[in-house]
Amino acid sequence: xATPRIQSxxxxxxxxxxxxxxGGCQSLPSMAAECGLTIATxxxxxxxxxTLGAVIHTRPGEYRIGLELxxxxxxxxxxxxxxxxxxxxxxxxxxxxxxxxxxxxxDEECMVSYIAKAGxxxxxxxxxIGSQLEAYCSGLGKxxxxxxxxxxxxxxxxxxxxxxxxxxxxxxPEALQQELELVARQGYAVDxxxxxxxxxxxxxxxHGRHGQIIAAISTSxxxxxxxxxxxxxxxxxxxxxxxxxxxKLYPLAPLPRARQH
Numbered sequence: 001x002a003t004p005r006i007q008s009x010x011x012x013x014x015x016x017x018x019x020x021x022x023g024g025c026q027s028l029p030s031m032a033a034e035c036g037l038t039i040a041t042x043x044x045x046x047x048x049x050x051t052l053g054a055v056i057h058t059r060p061g062e063y064r065i066g067l068e069l070x071x072x073x074x075x076x077x078x079x080x081x082x083x084x085x086x087x088x089x090x091x092x093x094x095x096x097x098x099x100x101x102x103x104x105x106x107d108e109e110c111m112v113s114y115i116a117k118a119g120x121x122x123x124x125x126x127x128x129i130g131s132q133l134e135a136y137c138s139g140l141g142k143x144x145x146x147x148x149x150x151x152x153x154x155x156x157x158x159x160x161x162x163x164x165x166x167x168x169x170x171x172x173p174e175a176l177q178q179e180l181e182l183v184a185r186q187g188y189a190v191d192x193x194x195x196x197x198x199x200x201x202x203x204x205x206x207h208g209r210h211g212q213i214i215a216a217i218s219t220s221x222x223x224x225x226x227x228x229x230x231x232x233x234x235x236x237x238x239x240x241x242x243x244x245x246x247x248k249l250y251p252l253a254p255l256p257r258a259r260q261h
Contacts, residue, residue, distance in 0.1 A: 011037060012045045016054065019065050028061045079105060082206070082215055083116045084250040089120035089241050090217075097234060099221035100125040103206070104140035105214075107132070110156055112141040115215075125199065125220050133195065136162050137169050137175055139203030140216040142189035146180040147205065147213035153180065168193040188235035191217075193223060200226045204238045209250045217242050 014035040019026055032042035046063055049055045052066025086103055093101040100119030104112040111132040119125060125132075135141025135156075145153060157180075160173035170176050183189040189200035203218035219226070219238060226234070 008045070011041065012049060013043055015042060016069070017066070017169050019055065019063060025058055025062045025064055025192070028063070031063070047072050049168070065093075065184075078214070079115050081249065082245070083209065086116055086217070086245045087118075089095055089244050089248075090116060093217075093238070093241050094118050095221055097219050097237065099219045099226055100127075102127060102140060102218045102220065104203075104216050104218070106135060106141070106144045110135050110145070111142065112138055114140075126196070127220075134162070136160075137165055137191065137194040139189045139191040139201040139218045139220075140238075142180060142191070143203045143205050143211065143216040146183040146189070163197050166193055166197050168197070170194065186235075187239065191220075192228070198222055198224075200228075202226070202231055202234050202238060204235060206242045207246045216246075217245070 015031055015037075017183075018031055018034050023138070028042060029039055031037075031046075032039045035042065037045075046055055050057050050066070051184055054068045055069075056064045058064055058181045061207075069169045082103065090101040090103070093099075100117065102114055103116040104114050106193070107113050112135050114127055114129055114131050117127060117129050133141065135145050145156060146157070157173045159173065160176060162169070162171045162176070164171050169180055179189075188202060191199070191203070193199060195201075199220055200223045201218050201220040203216045205213040206215040206217055208214040215237065219234060
């Protein structure tokens with residue numbers, strides 16, 4: 001049986017969420033109306049939150065997010081929360097798919113930074129948390145590049161041709177552009193021996209609250225075990241795992257529907 005929800009906590013959180021989204025002072029009547037509360041109930045909750053430093057009563061009937069809440073939030077970054085939410089899912093990927101799992105984000109130089117990894121000790125996947133790779137030749141990177149604003153993506157591609165790491169690496173700008181368009185359409189990317197000859201990687205996006213892509217998650221394995229014919233089904237399963245992470249991070253947000261392959 002599901003754990004019962006505590007109504008007062010739900011109501012207090014809805015007030016905090018409304019204040020945070022509004023970006024400024026909000027009046028008591030408008031907050032109560034937006035959150036579906038009576039003014040009396042909203043006032044009681046806000047008075048309690050004020051004693052905790054979570055909100056500030058700026059003038060009669062108006063409130064802002066409090067410094068205590070800001071400082072609490074400042075102790076966590078999106079990447080650390082993402083890794084924490086993803087840990088059990090990544091273990092499930094390793095058990096269910098039998099391959100190494102990674103999560104990556106793009107840095108300011110459009111390099112893929114590995115922020116999480118889960119796998120089996122005997123697997124020959126030469127990556128480590130904190131390492132960086134070029135985006136154009138990795139599954140994670142292709143997912144993240146495909147999600148860039150078009151002008152930013154065009155500027156990145158214009159820096160080509162790119163260095164070939166293997167005979168399979170996509171090096172020509174036109175070919176990379178076509179690859180990223182394919183990734184955007186199908187909802188997943190493949191590194192088919194483009195960094196290491198023997199390694200195949202499948203990656204899908206992790207979505208944020210508003211459907212934006214905040215990171216990518218992948219599974220990587222020896223090409224003899226992770227076959228080309230397996231790619232669509234593995235991608236579909238990986239999208240399900242990615243949705244679990246998004247739901248853990250943003251439980252109130254509607255998630256994009258996974259593409260059908």
